[in-house]
Amino acid sequence: MKKKSVIDIEAVISYIENNLDGKVELDTVARYVHYSKYYIHRMFTKTVGMTIHDYVVRRQLTEAAKLLVFSTKPIIEIAFICGYESQPAFTVAFKAMYKITPAEYRERQEFYPLQLRVTLHSKNVKINFSKSDIRLAKMEDISAWMELVRLVIDGYPNLNELEYIEKLKVCIEQRNALILEKQNTVVGVMAFSYDTGSIEFMGIHPQYRNKGIQKLFLDKLIEEYIPDREISTTTYRKHDRADTGYRNELMQLGFAERELLIEFGYPTQRFVRSDHIMEVKNSD
Incomplete structure (x- = not known):
């Protein structure tokens, strides 16, 4: 029930x-x-x-x-x-x-949504998540991945679905798209770049945004895919009324503010996390 x-x-x-x-x-x-x-x-x-x-x-x-x-x-x-x-x-x-x-x-004449209708899972997944639950995405995951993207559209202004899907296919082919799925429920996704060390997209289902899933993805990225690298991403600028908490989430994950940008005509800000590099050096 x-x-x-x-x-x-x-x-x-x-x-x-x-x-x-x-x-x-x-x-x-x-x-x-x-x-x-x-x-x-x-x-x-x-x-x-x-x-x-x-x-x-x-x-x-x-x-x-x-x-x-x-x-x-x-x-x-x-x-x-x-x-x-x-x-x-x-x-x-x-x-x-x-x-x-x-x-x-x-x-x-370019429509993009601020918010699509939220569809909830019939019940929360009652299990503990770990980094080992996160795997590389496959082409057959695209449909479920996009369902999640539509739920977190509030974090990505100016998102063009058709362009996004084509980029996602490339990410899957190049093995830089990660997905967390449990009991046929997609809880989170992340696309990243090996070359730049940037997180191109990270989406967590609204029902699980307070479960520490973001940190699991970040730890997985740092430990297994792009270790000893500065990690960067972009999000809303300070005081942007369209932000539903994404800046605060990045700061809680240890990211620091960097330069202001304009992406696809929208004002954003770059965030960087590099403290983990110093932690690795100190432990050597």
């Missing part, structure tokens, strides 16, 4: 998805599922990795972005359809996340 908490959160997600055209507030959601707003807030954040408010905003703006590209509806109408009471309020919210105005986004 499904754990009751998962059923509760699935009900919340369904309610949100059915009401993206209006205001979705915590009090209303709590009444719908017959729990206190404090319980629902805590369980939703723990399970999905962001608050109900953040999830709603991201889902509404994603639907708005889709309409901007694939419809000819006026921007003010799209604002109303997606739960905003005025075009100025919609423009401010949209630019905070997409970094350009709705009009500029429509002109570019």
